[in-house]
Amino acid sequence: MTVSYDNSKTIFEGIKAAGITSISALPETWLGLLLQRAEDDPDMQLIQVAKEEEAVGIAAGAYFAGEPHILLMQNHGMFGALNGIVSLAQLYGIPLCMLIAVRGHWGEPYPWHTRGGIVTEGILQALSIPFEHARDPEKVGKQIQEAWTFSQSSLSPVALLLTRDLMED
Amino acid sequence: MERAQCIAMLYPELEDKLVVTIMGASAQELYDLGHRENFFYLQHAMGLASSIGLGLALHLPEEQVIVLDGDGSVLMNLGGLATLARYRPKNLLHIIFDNGSLLSTGGFDSHTTAGITDLAAIARGAGIEHVAAVDSPMDFGEAAVEALERDDLSVIVAKVKAVGPDNYGMDLALPENAFRFKRCVQERKAAR
Numbered sequence: 001m002t003v004s005y006d007n008s009k010t011i012f013e014g015i016k017a018a019g020i021t022s023i024s025a026l027p028e029t030w031l032g033l034l035l036q037r038a039e040d041d042p043d044m045q046l047i048q049v050a051k052e053e054e055a056v057g058i059a060a061g062a063y064f065a066g067e068p069h070i071l072l073m074q075n076h077g078m079f080g081a082l083n084g085i086v087s088l089a090q091l092y093g094i095p096l097c098m099l100i101a102v103r104g105h106w107g108e109p110y111p112w113h114t115r116g117g118i119v120t121e122g123i124l125q126a127l128s129i130p131f132e133h134a135r136d137p138e139k140v141g142k143q144i145q146e147a148w149t150f151s152q153s154s155l156s157p158v159a160l161l162l163t164r165d166l167m168e169d
Numbered sequence: 170m171e172r173a174q175c176i177a178m179l180y181p182e183l184e185d186k187l188v189v190t191i192m193g194a195s196a197q198e199l200y201d202l203g204h205r206e207n208f209f210y211l212q213h214a215m216g217l218a219s220s221i222g223l224g225l226a227l228h229l230p231e232e233q234v235i236v237l238d239g240d241g242s243v244l245m246n247l248g249g250l251a252t253l254a255r256y257r258p259k260n261l262l263h264i265i266f267d268n269g270s271l272l273s274t275g276g277f278d279s280h281t282t283a284g285i286t287d288l289a290a291i292a293r294g295a296g297i298e299h300v301a302a303v304d305s306p307m308d309f310g311e312a313a314v315e316a317l318e319r320d321d322l323s324v325i326v327a328k329v330k331a332v333g334p335d336n337y338g339m340d341l342a343l344p345e346n347a348f349r350f351k352r353c354v355q356e357r358k359a360a361r
């Protein structure tokens with residue numbers, strides 16, 4: 001398995017095209033090339049957190065500040081951020097545009113990812129967090145734009161799930 | 170020293186800052202002095218007040234941001250102290266009122282009770298250079314003045330008694346607080 005260089009570039013270009021200028025993130029393998037681009041871009045502010053729940057707080061601060069901001073994490077990171085998502089974002093009506101690498105799904109070779117992958121969609125549904133899968137590099141740019149737009153209009157968390165089809169070559 | 174005393178000392182300074190508080194007693198004590206549009210009360214998600222402060226401070230370099238936090242809340246987001254240290258916003262003052270107690274939920278001892286866990290040492294160890302530990306109103310006032318003049322990330326750990334307000338209640342729905350706080354931030358931005 002190698003992480004897709006081309007698609008990481010396409011996703012980053014989609015983030016830029018959506019007008020995003022700030023990202024909070026916790027690195028993981030699929031997000032590595034993407035985060036490298038964010039770090040190298042002088043017009044992008046990258047805030048690396050120690051645990052994903054912090055990113056929910058930072059995103060709220062960025063929202064109050066009027067700064068277009070997204071969160072990048074893996075699904076297991078979202079699990080660790082749940083109280084923030086529910087008791088800050090949903091409780092107060094604060095938008096969160098989350099790009100989530102879904103590990104542990106179809107084709108997953110690593111046992112440690114599997115439980116998280118199996119429960120991810122159920123958790124999103126239980127929390128009424130709208131989500132879509134991003135599988136096609138031709139479409140992901142538009143999907144990022146749409147996720148951003150919907151988070152802002154609904155004042156709600158939304159999740160774009162970055163899949164194996166998109167993230168691996 | 171009581172937290173309400175410290176917040177009252179700070180109150181006149183807060184008018185031109187952006188203020189984020191934790192839930193319960195801290196929020197109520199600030200609110201009872203008189204709500205202002207530049208106050209945001211995080212009434213539930215423990216630990217994230219400092220992360221909201223970081224998000225505000227990094228994206229609004231021309232504002233001064235003050236976070237009023239508690240020991241129980243900080244213990245839920247110790248990693249956040251390291252994130253503050255790494256990005257070191259000059260315009261952020263993080264005040265931790267350490268009452269050694271989970272006061273707002275019935276007053277159970279927290280890990281800082283009787284000096285078992287030292288939050289100032291943790292903040293220093295996280296990499297924050299300017300950390301003051303104070304236990305008298307005079308020292309609190311001095312530390313706050315220094316921090317506000319410093320132009321660097323500062324943490325104050327204020328040892329306070331585990332006491333809070335007698336009555337709770339705010340005439341402010343939670344989303345209303347968020348909407349109005351955002352509007353206030355945007356109006357201040359536009360006025361610059």
Ligand SMILES: Cc1ncc(C[n+]2csc(CCOP(=O)(O)OP(=O)(O)O)c2C)c(N)n1
Binds near residue numbers: 240
């Ligand atoms: C995740 C979570 N667990 C437990 C609670 C219950 N709870 C409400 S207030 C509180 C204590 C807060 O302690 P601290 O931050 O020290 O502030 P204090 O109330 O002492 O002022 C707790 C544990 C909660 N709100 N959220």
